[in-house]
Amino acid sequence: MTDSSGKVLVVLGAGPGLGMSMAHRFGKEGFRVALVSRTDRRHADYRASLAAAGIESRTYTADVTDATELKRVLGEITADLGGFDTVYFGPVSPDTLSVIPLTEAGAQDLMAPMQHLLTAPATLAREVVPEMVARGDGALFFGGGLSGKIPMPLLGNLVPAAAALRMYVLTLAEALKDTGVYAATLTIGGLIERGDIHRAFAAREDFAEGVGTLNPDDIADTAWTMYVERERTEAEFNALAA
Numbered sequence: 001m002t003d004s005s006g007k008v009l010v011v012l013g014a015g016p017g018l019g020m021s022m023a024h025r026f027g028k029e030g031f032r033v034a035l036v037s038r039t040d041r042r043h044a045d046y047r048a049s050l051a052a053a054g055i056e057s058r059t060y061t062a063d064v065t066d067a068t069e070l071k072r073v074l075g076e077i078t079a080d081l082g083g084f085d086t087v088y089f090g091p092v093s094p095d096t097l098s099v100i101p102l103t104e105a106g107a108q109d110l111m112a113p114m115q116h117l118l119t120a121p122a123t124l125a126r127e128v129v130p131e132m133v134a135r136g137d138g139a140l141f142f143g144g145g146l147s148g149k150i151p152m153p154l155l156g157n158l159v160p161a162a163a164a165l166r167m168y169v170l171t172l173a174e175a176l177k178d179t180g181v182y183a184a185t186l187t188i189g190g191l192i193e194r195g196d197i198h199r200a201f202a203a204r205e206d207f208a209e210g211v212g213t214l215n216p217d218d219i220a221d222t223a224w225t226m227y228v229e230r231e232r233t234e235a236e237f238n239a240l241a242a
Contacts, residue, residue: 084128
């Protein structure tokens with residue numbers, strides 16, 4: 001059995017969907033939780049939800065796609081909680097990126113998605129991996145999109161960054177082999193229930209009922225199993241296949 005007492009999960013890009021499901025699932029196993037999001041608007045609700053489940057949590061505000069802010073908040077969490085064992089880097093909020101068809105996109109149109117979807121995770125790894133390797137333990141989960149694996153023209157200029165993130169994580173996992181540090185990608189194809197992206201799409205007049213959705217609790221359950229077993233470096237969740 002995995003001993004989780006005293007361990008800390010950091011959720012970067014915390015939201016009401018998968019971020020909170022990860023917090024609850026790992027918290028259920030004895031983890032303390034640090035939640036990081038761009039604003040503190042929902043932090044009180046997040047803390048109350050976790051407290052009701054008997055989970056200790058702290059909340060922090062930072063734009064995790066900004067290298068300076070990311071380093072700052074990781075330092076604050078370390079000072080407050082004495083370090084952390086596991087980090088989940090979640091998808092960006094839908095209002096931070098614009099989709100431009102690849103038939104119209106130029107080189108500059110690819111740069112913003114790269115900053116959000118690839119550069120920020122790479123900055124995270126650079127900050128936390130050396131200490132994890134020195135300790136011989138730790139885990140990193142990254143939320144990715146199925147468009148990084150299967151061509152999805154509708155997502156335009158976001159696709160190259162999604163593909164780059166997926167390969168980055170898989171290669172990082174291979175590079176960390178035999179170090180005691182685990183890295184994996186949660187490759188998501190569909191709208192995550194309760195999440196911000198799902199709510200944004202559901203509010204649109206042209207939103208079609210029956211669009212594939214995923215239960216974030218199921219994804220978090222899988223992530224926990226992956227954490228314990230440390231065998232798979234990718235789990236795919238595809239609600240678009242039907």
